Amino acid sequence: MTEVQFHHGTADPLRHACRLLAKAYESGARVAVTATPDRLAELDVLLWTFDDLAFVPHARLAAGRAPAQRLLRTPIWLVDRAVDAPQARVLVNLGPEIAPGFESFERLFEVVGRDEAARLSGRGRWRHLQSRGYAIAQHEVA
Structure with a gap:
């Protein structure tokens, strides 16, 4: 079963994702990142x-x-x-919804910002995953 971690409360989700991805690269992980096309471009x-x-x-x-x-x-x-990510074992979701196909990854990181819209969509994703039996670890970003 996919290991799920929520990183929440970040003032800048994209910068937080950059730090996560730098660590992942240093550790040799293969990672996919999903988001809206505009966020991916940023x-x-x-x-x-x-x-x-x-x-x-x-x-x-x-x-x-x-x-x-x-x-x-x-x-x-x-x-x-x-589902299009070649050989990735870790998924970082920066999007507002559950990433279809997340269950094929070993690990899922949900990055949730501080603003109200991000918090509401993050809560929805949390409830969805929890209702399907996923154990969720949380990490408060300072």
Whole structure:
């Protein structure tokens, strides 16, 4: 069963995701990130600029597209649909809804911001996962 962690209360979910992804890369994890296309575009840019010393190799993959053969070793994928992520074992969801296909990943990180809309959608995702028997760990972001 997928291990679920909620990271909540972050003032800047995208920057928090960058830090998570940098740690994941350093540990050798293969990660998929889902969100709306606009948020993924923001994250794509931020991953190159959030830390002058960090290198977080990643690629963007639009829905229904197959990755180029030369990119298959890329450790972090920004995807419209979790099911499209090549060989990823960890999923980071920055979207407002449950990511379809999350159950095929070993780990799921839900990143929830401080604003009211983010908190409400995060609570909905929490209830959905909890009602299906997932044990949920929570991490309050300072």
